[in-house]
Amino acid sequence: MPLRAKVASSVSRTAAALSRAAGRGDGSVIGGWIGLKIDPDLLAHLSAGRAIALISGTNGKTTTTRLSAAAVGKLGTVATNSFGANMPTGHTSALAKAGSTPYAVLEVDEHYLPEVLEATEPHVVALLNLSRDQLDRAKEVSMMAQLWRSALVRYPELRVVANADDPMVVWAATPPEKRSGTLNTPVVTWFSAGQRWHDDSWVCPECGSPIERAQDQWWCTGCWLRRPQPQWVVEDDGVLDPSGAWHKVVLQLPGRVNLGNAATALAVAAEFGVRPADAVSRLGGVASVAGRYAQVVRAGRNIRLLLAKNPASWLEAFDMAEHAPTLLSINARDPDGLDTSWLFDVDFSPLRGRQVLITGDRAYDLAVRLDVNEVPFQHVKTFSEAVSAVPPGRLEVIANYTAFQDIRAELDRVN
Template sequence: MPLRAKVASSVSRTAAALSRAAGRGDGSVIGGWIGLKIDPDLLAHLAAGRAIALISGTNGKTTTTRLTSAAVGVLGPVATNSFGANMPTGHTSALAKAGSTPYAVLEVDEHYLAQVLEATEPKVVALLNLSRDQLDRAKEVSMMAQLWRAALVRHPSIRVVANADDPMVVWAVTPPTHPGGQVVAGPSVTWFSAGQRWQDDSWVCPECGSPIARAEDQWWCSGCPLQRPTPHWVVEDDGVVDPYGNWHKITLQLPGRVNLGNAATALAVAAEFGVRPTDAVGRLGTVASIAGRYAQVVRDGRNIRLLLAKNPASWLEAFDMADHAPTLLSINARDPDGLDTSWLYDVDFAPLRGRQVLITGDRAYDLAVRLDVNGVPFRHVHTFTDAIAATPPGRLEVIANYTAFQDIRAELDRVN
């Protein structure tokens, strides 16, 4: 690297270490921020010479990145932003901290994908899904798909691993057609199928505006040729079928069928690096918790499991993961969460009927109104400690959005 980049990288590592030592966080943002101030091209310098995979989408990025890192780790050391700092500052900090690893797997916020593509020139990009998120400040879903499409057209040599079940992702990966009928060159694509439980953001074709029709696991546009492509990797029962028709049993410590889909994506990305599924599947089972997500803690006779849910699609998956047990819901509306809680009305809370439900958080009353509309009985508690006292010994499921999740993690860390 140029001398300036070497100095910036060294200062980045030092700043991150000081942040951790001072208890001000893991340093995954401040280190990169300072490094980029010294050398604006530091991310590109740190990425040079590495085989890189980028993982992007609205939901599942952090988990899929962790699983992919484990799978690619068959080949050697892997740099990754394992704490979820998924913007260029986080990528810079992660690569600086890792040193000269041959491989990197980076989670990328969907809004920053085009910028990170330019800086890192990755070997492969995995596109998971697109759905509504943080309505007060995030881009509308079809606009996000347009930005992805424009970015991929500028990088036709990149290999893409994409979700065949999401019409928005399929359209974003499909090269546009010029008015004269000439198709623009696009990237090579490996398709995976993991199902799409949340479909409320893909009823209308992004190409022509006609309704999207569905039957079983297929979908197609009723007005143009856009349709579900044939997937190469498919979740089947409790395993994954690879492009050669071989079935691989997946044994995960992570709950829910959605994580089988994340595992399929990880295997597909690792295969682009030359990793055989038979070598990678065992490593997927070593992943137990990702930045506190899915973590289980025992306190006062309660086995507490933490699930992060930030938007309608992820709440739907969280209900699928949670056991039929007392459940605490916590909602905040601070800056990292998005200030608009109207998305609660897009979530069907009916699966919670019949279990003990408690609510807390800064916006617990918004949640109370929503649950009342859905006919779900609940009890409001002011603190996490009150929630524990209000539930019997045994399993306690906790589902929370970003800052509410971090508040509860901090409370558990203080006690344990």
């Protein structure tokens, strides 16, 4: 690297270490921020010489990144932003901290994908899904799909692993020459993990016609856009690879959605030459992802933490949660988005019949929504009060970003 980049990288590592030592955070943002101030091209310099995978989408980025890094790790040391700092500052900090590694797997905020594509020149990019998220400050789903499409068209040889079940992703990922005929193309590998949330893709982004669905298929009623044939498919408790071989997947992470994340990770690893049989055994070693799915025992309660930030992820969280007492916590601070009206897009009826508690800065917004769905609840002011209010046994906790971090901090204080 140029001398300026070497100095910036060294300062980045030092700043991140000082942040951790001072208890001001994990340093995954401040280190990159300072490094980029010294050398605006630092991310590009740090990326040079590495085979890089980028993982982007509205939901599942952090988990899929962790699983993909584990799978690619079969080949050698992998740099990754494991704490979820998914903007260029986080990528810069992660690569600087890792030093010289042959591989990197980076989670990328969907808004920053074009910028990070240009800086890192990745070997492969995985596109997971697109759904509404923090609409008070973020783009509508169709605008995000257009952003991706405009970026990807500049890299015609880029390897893409994309979700065949999401019409917005298929539209964004399909190369221009394929948009009037078959959707199968050498540079796009399609995976199918199922898509339970459909409410952001009823209208075709190409022509505005309705999108129809039947079983696992979907198609536009007015143009060429339709579900492509996937090469990687979730089937029962395993994954079918492009050769037709089935691989049983044993995860410590709950829910069918994580089986889909595992399928994506296997497809990403295959782009680096990792055989599915070698990769699948490494996925079971991932037990917790930045605190998500972590289980902690307190006062005879087995507490499991689940992060949910938008309607699609709350739907999956209900699927993961056991039929047990459940604490819901909602804040509306800057990282969460300030608008809580999205709560009315969530169907809370799966919570009927279990003990439900609510807390957080915007607990009353949640109370109104639960009342509309006829879900009885109890309001608690603190996490400790919630633990005391449920009998010994399982307590499921579902929270959005800052509420999730508040509860993690409370559990750490008890430690």
